[in-house]
Amino acid sequence: MYQEEFLPVVFNIRFSSNQALPVEKWRSRIQDVLHLYVNQICKDDNRMIGHIKALAQIDEKDFIKFSCVGNSNAINSNFHGNHQDLFDINVIINSLVSNISEKESHVFLERSCQTMIKRDSEIKIQINAKHDRQSNHHHHGDGNDCPICHGHHH
Amino acid sequence: MSINCWGTKRGILMCNKNRELLSDRPPVILFSGFLGSGKTTMLLKTIEMLSAADKKCAIIINEIGEVGIDNRQMRMMGYDVLDLFGGCVCCTMKVTLEATVNHLLEDYEDLDYILFEPSGMANPLSLYPAIMNCGYREEEIQNVFVFDPTRIALYQKRMNQLFNDSINLAKCVVINKLDQVNQSEIETAVKMVETIRPGLKTYKMNLNEALSQELHQYL
Ligand SMILES: Nc1nc2c(ncn2[C@@H]2O[C@H](COP(=O)(O)OP(=O)(O)OP(=O)(O)O)[C@@H](O)[C@H]2O)c(=O)[nH]1
Ligand SMILES: [Mg+2]
Numbered sequence: 001m002y003q004e005e006f007l008p009v010v011f012n013i014r015f016s017s018n019q020a021l022p023v024e025k026w027r028s029r030i031q032d033v034l035h036l037y038v039n040q041i042c043k044d045d046n047r048m049i050g051h052i053k054a055l056a057q058i059d060e061k062d063f064i065k066f067s068c069v070g071n072s073n074a075i076n077s078n079f080h081g082n083h084q085d086l087f088d089i090n091v092i093i094n095s096l097v098s099n100i101s102e103k104e105s106h107v108f109l110e111r112s113c114q115t116m117i118k119r120d121s122e123i124k125i126q127i128n129a130k131h132d133r134q135s136n137h138h139h140h141g142d143g144n145d146c147p148i149c150h151g152h153h154h
Numbered sequence: 155m156s157i158n159c160w161g162t163k164r165g166i167l168m169c170n171k172n173r174e175l176l177s178d179r180p181p182v183i184l185f186s187g188f189l190g191s192g193k194t195t196m197l198l199k200t201i202e203m204l205s206a207a208d209k210k211c212a213i214i215i216n217e218i219g220e221v222g223i224d225n226r227q228m229r230m231m232g233y234d235v236l237d238l239f240g241g242c243v244c245c246t247m248k249v250t251l252e253a254t255v256n257h258l259l260e261d262y263e264d265l266d267y268i269l270f271e272p273s274g275m276a277n278p279l280s281l282y283p284a285i286m287n288c289g290y291r292e293e294e295i296q297n298v299f300v301f302d303p304t305r306i307a308l309y310q311k312r313m314n315q316l317f318n319d320s321i322n323l324a325k326c327v328v329i330n331k332l333d334q335v336n337q338s339e340i341e342t343a344v345k346m347v348e349t350i351r352p353g354l355k356t357y358k359m360n361l362n363e364a365l366s367q368e369l370h371q372y373l
Pocket of ligand 1: 051066068076077187188224334360
């Protein structure tokens with residue numbers, strides 16, 4: 001069914017600069033990277049964007065949430081918090097797209113980041129290892145067994 | 155899956171060992187809808203509304219197979235998030251959800267509502283057995299189907315079954331993103347609902363604005 005068609009891919013990227021830049025500038029650069037990423041995805045008509053969402057964490061409370069739904073390439077963003085200048089910002093991207101491999105998604109994102117760095121030499125972008133959320137990992141809080149399977153994975 | 159509780163109001167809820175409810179259980183509001191339809195946006199509006207009325211709610215968000223962006227966002231917005239059975243890919247969604255709801259019923263005695271956002275890939279039909287195993291009757295599940303009209307073609311072609319199941323289970327339908335579609339698309343969306351369930355209540359709105367007064371009253 002359609003569920004299997006959407007492969008979730010998670011990226012953790014860090015944007016940084018030698019000088020503190022306003023949140024608005026970070027927002028615009030992240031949005032540009034996402035645009036570049038989505039453009040590459042949409043080149044193939046067989047692919048469909050389920051939802052590409054991203055969370056840029058400014059501090060413990062402040063964030064910018066980005067969202068792209070469908071292939072219109074419109075990226076919505078909402079800023080929650082106070083405006084401030086920042087040296088760096090961490091972004092988690094959750095990309096749910098059909099008919100694309102994880103490797104292809106990675107290539108697209110890397111390319112998008114490289115293009116961005118070329119456009120704006122003030123900015124550095126580092127793609128970190130993805131979150132260990134998938135595969136066999138359990139997160140039940142401090143060392144607790146899974147209350148369902150008690151550690152016996154099926 | 156994560157659970158998120160807040161609020162101050164103390165209500166009464168008691169469960170016996172067989173998990174039979176001895177008094178009112180908190181209503182479950184289920185936000186169904188495909189990926190990116192607007193479930194989280196709708197849920198946040200509902201929280202605002204309920205917390206303004208001093209209600210204590212628990213939020214269950216299931217983003218299986220993804221990193222939890224929505225629950226991270228909730229946490230950053232100041233809602234207390236308890237990661238319970240999150241990321242448990244070896245356990246079926248059904249068992250996990252059942253355990254989560256039961257945990258809420260047993261350990262949080264003063265809840266007024268349980269708000270549940272399943273993954274946008276889940277067919278709501280698959281969620282009902284778990285909730286019903288916790289003592290809820292089907293008609294007690296306030297299923298709000300968020301119908302994103304920008305996905306009309308998708309629902310008509312590839313996801314026909316999902317759409318049918320969703321409409322058949324919904325207590326009401328919110329047709330949102332009015333600002334992104336034209337009038338004829340809105341009419342098509344309404345017709346699609348009416349063809350399956352004539353008379354099912356539909357609310358048309360832009361979720362980036364305030365909830366409509368009518369829906370406000372419904373919830
Ligand atoms: N313009 C407009 N945008 C909307 C409306 N409702 C939701 N959105 C936007 O649609 C995007 C997706 O909304 P979400 O609430 O994240 O969707 P979701 O159903 O929770 O998505 P998943 O959790 O990935 O399944 C966001 O950018 C929202 O701001 C609306 O009525 N109008
Ligand atoms: Mg959501």
